[in-house]
Amino acid sequence: MRRLVARQFPRWADLPLRPVATSGWDNQTFHLGDRMSVRLPTAGEYALAVDKEHRWLPILAPRVPLRIPVPLAKGEPDEGFGFHWSIYEWLDGDPAGIDTIGDLVDFADSLATFLVALRQIDPTGGPEPGLHNWFRGGPLQVYDRQTQRAIEALDDRIPRDPVEEIWQLALLASWDCRPVWFHGDVAPGNLLVRDGALAAVIDFGTCGVGDPACDVAIAWTLLSGASREAFRARLDVDPGTWARGRGWALWKALVTYARALRRDHTAAVEARRVIDEVLTEYAESA
Template identity: 65%
Template sequence: MSTLGPPPQRIAVEADQVRRLVAEQFPQWAGLEVRPVANGGWDNRTFHLGDTMSARLPSAAEYALAVAKEQRWLPALAPQLPLPIPVPLAEGRPGADFPFAWSVHPWLDGEPASADRIADPVRFAADLAGFLVALQSVDTTGAPRPGKHNWFRGGTLGTYDELVQRALDGQGLAREIWTTALAAPWDGVERWFHGDVAAGNLLLREGKLAAVIDFGTCGAGDPACDLAIAWTLLTADGRRAFRARLAVDDATWARGRGWALWKTLGTCARTRGRADREAVEARRVLDEICAEYLTGR
């Protein structure tokens, strides 16, 4: 049975609202320009704050649960990681008709990763794996465990079984892949994970991985959720390099494939009957997952 509950009730956030919040709570930044970030996020609304900072505001109560976590843990994680991450500069309070805590972050330069922007797919995959190796090696004492704050990332795939069963819609091979993922055992050793290693959260400069952002779903538990990127973005050669650098066993790889399948089936179900870019990309990823499962490549 799913423990996820109903979808979050998102609210709109406007630039004028952010300006009022900043003026009320951080008068030293009141004169800075506030403007929306292009493709500024779904779980959080992100705005430029001057040229060197950003304001990040949760779009729903569920996402606001991550604010205190990021304020507490990103400063501790950052010195132990090989790439920049967005360490918060300040924590905002509710105000100006905005009901949640929010954050001010440094602006990290780069463009979101995409297959056509990555200069060397194998090096990119190895660099990303190296980042995850470092993240997984950080001490988990006191770290947040899977829960509502991160939609149960790092926990059991069974949390999503009800949703996946509805989305499978008679797809025999996908059902086999999902069943295999559910049955793959975890050794129970908790490790730090990011929770949403996706193209939009990986920043490139000159085609190389330069920063990792959006740690709202991070925590400690089963890190297999961070492997989904192997099917959603990496090439076949990159996927092999990624797995080798992480030294992932078969069971963990199967669970990672399951995370990729869950995410992709949800998008396929939502875009069924459409022929736009999102729908085409979801079907491509589903084909990639199935092909890799059959060939092991």
């Protein structure tokens, strides 16, 4: 990383460089000085997002009510690293969580307000669902086979009848409206909190234009009860979008649970918690 910066951006070569505390899966991330970050895609699929982010984030940033990353420079493949990479301005904050959020209802309202503003941006020419974002914004059917395999693998560890019912209802709730902008990975690690309030939304690698239901999954992965209701009310989504959002949350939790059973107890427990949230909310709404 030091060699890449020194060769391609010598004006920043003397700035201190250090890994961030939690780098994530899609990119390896570093602090560059005090005001910048460097992101290196970890595989060719993730590198597909680099050009997209440089093209669209400067357009999206002034149109949303929270800060989002703004690219400062795009690096070229070099020094044995085979992909384009990015330098961004650094955004301060802690990942969203029960221990960092002051008021979960206010947080949910702020997040929904951000997503409403994002969806109101002109989608003309925006990136449609594809490999660059793992088909976020497209139909859930693309993950049907994977979900069915996870259900089979989990067997009696989950209540299969209601799980399959929720999944089938999500598949049937098709999207037939005008495409809109979506983030694609509205997860706690991509939501930054300062002084207890939502301050920034990061990591737009899965963003695009299409069905925004994938952004609704946070209603089950982080929110619950009154905060979930506040989120839904501010977002003002139709029942079909809510059902598909529930399906996105269920798909990810099932797949994670099945993969983590023998390798990652913490991930398995969290995935099962999300499944239980989905089941409880669905039963209460019936």
